[in-house]
Amino acid sequence: MTKKIKPYAENLLAFALIAWLGLSNFDESYNFIDMKIFYITIIGIMYGNRQSITASALSIGLLLYQNLLDGRELISLLYDTDFFFQSAVYLFIGLFVGYAIERKNGVIVSQVHKIEEISDKYEFLNGVYTEVREVKDELQQRIQNSGDSFGKIYSVTKELDSLEPEEIFNSTVSVVESIMGTNAVSIYTVNNYRNYLRLVAHSIGGETGLTKSIKVEDFDYLKKMFAEGSMHINKELKGGVPLMSAPVQNGGETVAVICIDGVQFEKFSLYHQNLFKVTVELVSSALSRAFSYVEATESNRYVEGTSILQKEVFASILESKKLAKEKHRINYILLSCQGKVESNLDKISAISKLLRETDYIGIGQDDDVWILLSNTAPSDAENVFKRFAEKNIALTLLEEEVVYG
Known part of the structure; x- marks a missing residue:
């Protein structure tokens, strides 16, 4: 309502000023200037046809009134x-x-409407382009994965x-990071009582936000x-709660859980869920073979009658821990x-009871017992x-230089 009244109010205000100038002595000094023409022109430029015609009518009325005043x-x-x-000049100008x-x-x-229409079409086409590009990238990735499937299967199984x-x-x-395109992978093993998960491996830099122990x-x-x-x-x-998590099974029982976070929204799809599932199944298969081997060679892995690992087996596990620390910054400490x-059989028996499922006790390089x-x-x-x-129980912390020197 204010916007509709404002042009008329300003028109009347301008007319009042022109009328005052025309009826005062000021106008006599500038008879050669017709202020009403300026008034009509300015109002017309500001507000268009309707107000310019109104200004013309008011100017003709003022002209009539001035002539009547002159007798x-x-x-x-x-x-x-x-x-x-x-009067015709006023009307023509208006x-x-x-x-x-x-x-x-x-x-x-009209141009504004065209620009808006073009903008809407551009936004629509840009949206279509973005969707098509995303679909194209996903299809390209699938084609690459499919076309190089033998190579990928070989590389995964090799690792x-x-x-x-x-x-x-x-x-x-490393395998899950490569296949799922994320750098937030964590692996937990299940304890013997199946009520706790212990963190055993994780992506580099991801340890700050992870819980080392989870109660099921x-x-x-x-x-x-x-x-x-x-x-x-x-x-x-x-x-x-991780975005995706899957159990690693051995003989129908869950022995570990693989979790991933940091997955891009585009990869939070059924295809990538199935891809994760297949990857975990490959890990389950590899672990089943490893556990079967450990069970079959148990008599050769441990010192007879104890839970102490033989020197060669312990050295192999220690080397694996060193590699994990270099690649993924997974810490460990070595005690003697x-x-x-x-x-030290009694002492070793007491130590074994204090260790977690992810800890090891074995014979070190100096033939002492290492934890x-x-x-x-x-x-x-x-x-x-x-x-x-x-x-x-008194233990000594071993330095890495001593272990690997």
Whole structure:
């Protein structure tokens, strides 16, 4: 309503100013200037045809009033050609200026509409182009994966071709990162009581946001995974739950869980879910072979009658831990019991009870008993010593230079 009234209000205000100038002594000094023509032109330029015609009518009315004030009679003005000519000039200027401005405004509005239509078409085409590009990239990736499927299968199976579970876990991180296109992979092993998950491997730099130990009872998706052996997709994007997680099974039981985060939205699709599932099944197959080998060679892996790894086996696991630290920054610490196996059986038995499923005890290079604590930073050594000290067990922290020197 204000926008409709404003042009009329400003028109009347301008007319009042022109009327005051025309009826005052000011106008007599500038008789050669017709202020009404300027008034009609300015109003027409500002507001177009309707206000310019209104300004013309008001100017003709003011001209009539000025002639009546000068003593002219209304009837005589009807025969006055000068009066009619001047009125016609006002009306012509009002119509001409109004028409020109309306035409100009019409052209501008038309161009604005065309620009809006073109912008809408551009946005639509750009959206179509983006979608087509995404589909093209995904299809290209699938074609490349399909066309190079033998090479990919060979490279994956080659990386997982090991009979040592620790080496398979470390290789799995690289395999999943490569196939799923993410740098947030974590692998947890299941403890003997199947109530806790222990972090055994993860992507480089991803350790800060990971929990080293997870209680199965605290997460519904883990309980369902253990019960059904099915993969879990975090479609609700719940906090503290990985985007995708799948169980690694051996003999029908879940022995580990592979989790991934940081997946791009475009890769959060059924195709990539199936791809993840197939990858985990390959890992399960490799681990089953490794566990079967470990069971078959158990008598050769351990010192007879103990849970102490033989020197060669322990060295192999230690080398795997070193590689994992170099590739993925997975920490570990190495402790020495300082003594031979035969003279420390009771002490070794007590130590074994304090170790996790991911820790190892074996014979080191100096034939002393060494303890390898997985996923443990050197800064945690003090807490470890306190835990063993409570059982009156004294241990020594070994430096890497000594181990590998």
